Structures are given as structure tokens and as C-alpha cells.
Amino acid sequence: MQIEKYRGIHFRSPESLSDVLTPILKDPWGNDYQYLSFSSTQPDVKGKIRKDHNLHPLNSEFDLYSNGPDGQSVPALTGATSRDDVIWARDGSFIGTAADY
Numbered sequence: 001m002q003i004e005k006y007r008g009i010h011f012r013s014p015e016s017l018s019d020v021l022t023p024i025l026k027d028p029w030g031n032d033y034q035y036l037s038f039s040s041t042q043p044d045v046k047g048k049i050r051k052d053h054n055l056h057p058l059n060s061e062f063d064l065y066s067n068g069p070d071g072q073s074v075p076a077l078t079g080a081t082s083r084d085d086v087i088w089a090r091d092g093s094f095i096g097t098a099a100d101y
Contacts, residue, residue: 003035003062013037013062027066027086034073036063050087051076052101058089068097077101 002020007013017024017035024032036048038061050058050065055076067073068084076082077098085098094101 003064007061013039015040027068029066029069029071031067031071034063034065034067038062048075050089052089053078058087058101059091061091064088 003014006020014020014035015037017033027033036045036050038045038049038057038059050063052058053076058077065073065088066086068082068086070081070084072081073079073085074082077085077087083097083099086096087098087101088095089101
């Protein structure tokens, strides 16, 4: 909700979660939630966008996810380390594990 509020005020996605949340919320395993704005100025942002089994992006403007209990992840949900990730996909229409997506 904080990300959507920010977008409504600034007409763009925040660069990082720290722009909308201080401190960054922790997932159930004690790790920071991960966030990636597709309009970010960080290098190789396109290569970091989360993708489904057909290599289509999960979202249209940003990714928000937990690395899951193993604390590891790769952009493609088909990667073994990504299967336990908790993801926000279809621009919020799906919230659950990558394995269930």
C-alpha cells in the first residue's frame, strides 16, 4: 500500500523500499523484503526483473518479494533457489510462493 501511495503522489515507483518504509520490513525468516523498480537507474535493471517459466516479467512496474526460507533467489522463478520465494505478481493479483505461481 505504501508503494501505491508513493506512486500516486510522485507519479512514479520509488527507487527503493527505504523511500517508503523505514525501517525496511522483514520477512518471516528475518530477511529484508526485496524490491526492484523497473525504472531504476541502477545498472542491469532489466536482467534483475523477475520472470515466469516463459521468461515473461511477473509485473509491469516493479517487483516485490521475499527470498524465502533459504534466503536465496534468482530472477527466473524456475531456478531452484527461487521456488520458495514469496512473490507479488501480476501487479498484485497474485501473492504466494513462486512454486504456486
